[in-house]
Amino acid sequence: MLTTAPRGTKDILPDEVYIWQYIEKVVREVASIYGYKEIRTPTFEHTELFQRGVGDTTDIVQKEMYTFEDKGGRSITLRPEGTASVVRAFIQNKLTDNPQPTKLYYIISAFRYERPQAGRMREFHQFGVEVFGAEDPSLDAEIIDMAVSILSKIGLKGLKLKINSIGCNRCRPDYNSALKDYLEQRLDKLCDNCKKRYEKNPLRVLDCKNPSCRAQFAYVPVILDYLCDDCKSHFSRLQSKLDVLGIEYQVDPSIVRGLDYYTKTAFEIVSEDIGAQGAVCGGGRYDGLVKECGGPDMPGVGFAMGLERIVLAVKAQNVPVPRNDCVDVFAVSIGDETEDVVYSIVKKLRDNGISCDKDYLGRSTRAQLKYADKVHAKYALIVGGDELNRNTALLRDMATGEQQEVPFSELVEVLSNALKKEERG
Structure with missing residues (x-):
């Protein structure tokens, strides 16, 4: 009997792999132009890293990680995303002692146990960047500009940039309190996941894609109304820098991202050509993550692009891709x-x-x-x-x-x- 590839994985054959190689070539070229250097981290890490770094209230940690015990009795997890591993490498290898900021990029495979669908596989691939050591919103604008430049150079059209600020540990508690008061009146209409998020991390409720849940968010309190002066200033300066760069954007208070480590800036770049799960890039600021993972108190900001989704968008828009698989x-x-x-x-x-x-x-x-x-x-x-x-x-x-x-x-x-x-x- 023929053994087939596991559900949620895919063979990338020669008649498609040239598209992947083209995308990878573009991201490497643009990353180099912006002064970013490649980092390669292990495919698996100690489970504790993702519990601390990604957040134990996330679906990733609670439901989606591929975790197993190795022969030494240690709990090991296939990486479900790239940021936590890069933060661990940044701390462990004492890159914290280098002149800052540190600008890194990676192209990885990652693993999440979830229902396979278009552009979302159990083994998937990401291009990502992480920058450590600077709080200046011009750096947030730089990585957004870099993401837009990559997608533009690949040849994609009709993309929308959505930005938000989700505050910090000083102002978010007040918003969480107001959000819980609002959601409490509607708990019976929310899905089971949202009911759990309501108790542990109410902000994550707004990330739910369930239509019946989203119908309850029509009059939800807006986080931008609760920002402290520092977060307001940071978000205002981010918008100013994007204006300087000539980048069009939409302020969307519903952009909260799906991971616990984000602070202040959160953003997504969305394509309407690849279905309901249209985000091809997402990221933001995570000023407390390095410290949470055992390092010094250093700010960070980054993004990740799903390569499967970019390939889908390239095909949907019939972007001309030069073939590199023919012989001379x-x-x-x-x-x-x-x-x-x-x-x-x-x-x-x-x-x-x-x-x-x-x-x-x-x-x-x-x-x-x-x-x-x-x-x-x-x-x-x-x-x-x-x-x-x-x-x-x-x-x-x-x-x-x-x-x-x-x-x-x-x-x-x-x-x-x-x-x-x-x-x-």
Whole structure:
């Protein structure tokens, strides 16, 4: 019996992986332009890290983590998100002692046990950034600008930026009290999850996607009315910086994010082309998280993008993505006497940085050329008996059908020049 991939996981095949590679290339390029450096953390961590860092009132910790006991009796969890692991690495490796701010980015797979749906898998992939050591709202604006730049450079259109402030540990208790008073009158109409959140973290109730629950939020108290002077000033300055950068945004008090560690800034970038779960990017500020995880009292801000959702948006909008999975040259040998010569030519081209392939199934000349077209080869290099006697090869442009005879000794130079010319357009 065939063993299939576990539910909620997906094979990313060559006919799609070039889209992923394109997105990853863009995010790495933009991250570098903004001065961010890559960090790679373990796929699994001690469970305590996520209980402390993500928050034990979140659905992630309560229901969705892949947690197991290793052979040493330690509780281990596959990472459900990237921030907590980066914070742990930041503290453990004493990056706290470096000149600040510290700007990091990552591309990871993460794991949550939840119902699979479009753009939401049990194993999923994220691009994220984390910045430590600065409270200035211009840094919040910078990462938002960076996220917008990435999505724009990928080619996505019609995205909406929504921002909010969810206060801090000084002003949020007053809001939580007002929110609980409001929700208390409607508890019987809320789902079981919201009833649990009401007791432990009422702000999380507003993150519920259940339509019947959301219907109860029409007149809910607005957190922006409860901000302390510091949070009001921070949020006002964030908006001012976004205006300076020319970034359009909508203030949306319903944006609270799904993790306990957020303070002040919270934001989402939403696409209407990928269904109900339309957020392709979300993030915000978490000024208490480094201290909560055992480090010094240092501020932090960051975001994460779901790569599955970005791929969905790219497909939905028919964004043109350059393919990088085609070979430059497909070498065609005609007759057994040309086989070894063609084989050596393939080796020489590869050694000089020209991607090349050949037939391994004994196809006819016509079938080889048909296959060259199928694998999107830019050129076919043809060697028959006549060409072998003249120490030349026919070089066919697969797009135009034009051919030229090229001496073996000049193949690398001719092909290199032709490929460079194509790159320049």
